[in-house]
Amino acid sequence: MNTLDRARRHLKAHPMALDAAIAAGVLACMVAGSFVDPHGAHDVSWGLRTPDPLSLVLIVLGAVALVFRRRAPMTVLALTGTVSLVEAVTGDPRAPVAMSAVIALYTVASTTDRPTTWRVGLLTMTVLTGASMLAGPLPWYAQENLAIFAWTGIGATAGDAVRSRRAFIHAIRERAERAERTREEEARRRVAEERLRIARDLHDVVAHHIALVNVQAGVAAHVMDKRPDQAKEALAHVREASRSALNELRATVGLLRQSGDPEAPTEPAPxxxxxxxxxxxxxxxxxxxxxxxxxxxxxxxxxxxxxxxxxxxxxxxxxxxxxxxxxxxxxxxxxxxxxxxxxxxxxxxxxxxxxxxxxxxxxxxxxxxxxxxxxxxxxxxxxxxxxxxxxxxxxxxxxxxxxxxx
Known part of the structure; x- marks a missing residue:
């Protein structure tokens, strides 16, 4: 499993290497298919025919073009479609050069939108199938001609399905990321609001009681020598204001305690x-x-x-x-x-x-x-x-x- 994951990551990091491997596989399939006779004595016979040189050249050109299918999908489709068209008109139509066009059409469908897939797919199917039926050496109803129509349709449909699945997964991932960002922003907002609320409470408590303490202390200092009874009363007010300030501060700071703390204050807010x-x-x-x-x-x-x-x-x-x-x-x-x-x-x-x-x-x-x-x-x-x-x-x-x- 680890080896498979490493290989997958390596291929994602080097997409052209993956395309080269796909092109090599398609080349092998096309070359092998050019030696197969579907109308042999036992339905499908191997080695009863050999492709002509032009077919081999077109096969190689179509396979090489697939190496660049991610960089220029439309260009690769045009090139593979051209070599498939040439093979259908001038060569042996049973040489599967159209396989490269099918892969290229799949790439276009998986990387563009649906309207483009419909237009390009219908154009490719019509041109290749029409050329094979009208200008090819086989009868128009031959299964090779119908196979071109079927495989190009499958390539376009499969590419569109892959594109839709990628878009769906991307939308889900984006929605999840947006929800995560929203939760984080909501958490930060709530923390900021709580900090502001505590800051306001601390300011109100401290400003009020310190102002009272300041006034009463000034009165006590002013009358200390001449009226000690009044000074004593002022100091009592200072003590009372200080006690009230400590109680309210304890209640405010107690909000920061963890839930379930038995020492958290239970006095209601004023x-x-x-x-x-x-x-x-x-x-x-x-x-x-x-x-x-x-x-x-x-x-x-x-x-x-x-x-x-x-x-x-x-x-x-x-x-x-x-x-x-x-x-x-x-x-x-x-x-x-x-x-x-x-x-x-x-x-x-x-x-x-x-x-x-x-x-x-x-x-x-x-x-x-x-x-x-x-x-x-x-x-x-x-x-x-x-x-x-x-x-x-x-x-x-x-x-x-x-x-x-x-």
Whole structure:
């Protein structure tokens, strides 16, 4: 088996050597056939006749032409057809020179399309068979003439069948490769989406809690000497913010654990149910926040609930970091038809520097979250000062699997 495989690979690497071997085999068959008399005393007799020199020359020419059948199939067919035609008209029609034309016709049919095969095949069959019947020395109904018609038809049909099989196998292989590429691209896309999601969560958690820690630490440092009780309270808020940050980081990083890990966290992702707790952390840091809710107790999908929570968290964090002192923020959660609308306003005075102008990722992360859920996000300064963040999220989300049919 190994020897056969090596021989097959060698022949594929050297196709001309294979064609030369085929030409030699066809030459041997044609020479042997020229010595056979199909009408002998015992039906088929060997050695009762010998081919004339012209027939041998035509046999050799037809066989040599087959060596180049892959490089120029049409040219080889024309040459072998010509020598077969000459043999049919001037020589002994029983010398099987037409065998070379049959092989050449097979090659043309296996390397071209079906219309070309039909045209060339019919032309070859008609010319060779017609010349043998009309201009040959044998009667038109002789079996040698009918054999030319049959063998040229078989050559064209076999070549077309081989071409169809090759095209079918190529289509299957191409479809399999395309499916493999699609699976790899889908896997890469999912990995990229998961990385972005984790990056957004880490950014939201770290930005929010570090901002709180920074504010409370600044308060503690400012009042440490004159008001130690207030400094102690600020440090307690720092400790609480740090603990919350560690818990959320542990929950986020826990998503990277392998499935079945008993140490993986099971705490649910934050949502609007924890809005009061979130707002309380900002109020403890000195930010005046008012909340208005008119969502009528709507139960949101987990992804929408988390996105709404993160939008409010990031917007309030930006207010605290960028809107200046003595700022008032307003948060509203309203159910409007099939959507839930989140609005965060502040009345910050002076030039409002937002993360997108200083290289941050807060607004970008919010936009990615909302867009992933087929929602819309608008941000921008308010007339008269301050900033506005407005997100519209659909209450019912559609999964990617239902949108991307296979």
């Amino acid at each position: 949502g609007l149910a924890r809005l009061d707790e979130l707002v309380g952390t900002f109020r403890n840091a000195g930010l005046h926040v008012e909340v208005a809710r008119a969502d009528n107790g709507t139960i949101l999908p987990a992804a929408v609930d988390l996105a709404a929570y993160r939008v409010i968290q990031e917007a309030l964090t930006n207010v605290q970091k960028h809107a200046g002192t003595e700022v008032k923020a307003e948060v509203s959660v309203v159910r409007v038809g099939p959507n839930i609308e989140i609005t965060v306003l502040d009345n910050g005075a002076g030039e409002d520097l937002r993360p997108q102008t200083v290289g941050g990722h807060g607004l970008l992360g919010m936009r990615e979250r909302v867009t992933a859920l087929r929602g819309t996000l608008t941000t921008g300064p308010r007339y008269g000062g301050g900033f506005r963040v407005h997100a519209i999220l659909p209450v019912k989300t559609r999964t990617r699997a239902t949108e991307d049919p296979v």
